[in-house]
Amino acid sequence: MTDVNKVADEADMIVNGYAFTQNKEGCRILNLNRPDKATVLSKNGEVLETSMDDIEIQIVKSYL
Helix, strand or coil: CCHHHHHHHHHHEEECCEEEECCCEEEEEEEECCCCCEEEECCCCCEEECCCHHHHHHHHHHHH
């Protein structure tokens, strides 16, 4: 299970309960209220991997 506190502490920013962490591939995003919902975006903003639905992906992309 994901250690939500650790993810939040290491996040580059947190917006509306979403933790954004930059890495060399792009950006990892975790819903801190629903840790089973996460996505990985490339540097171009393309979804590489996700467990979020399309609406939630559009919401988190709008924060970038």
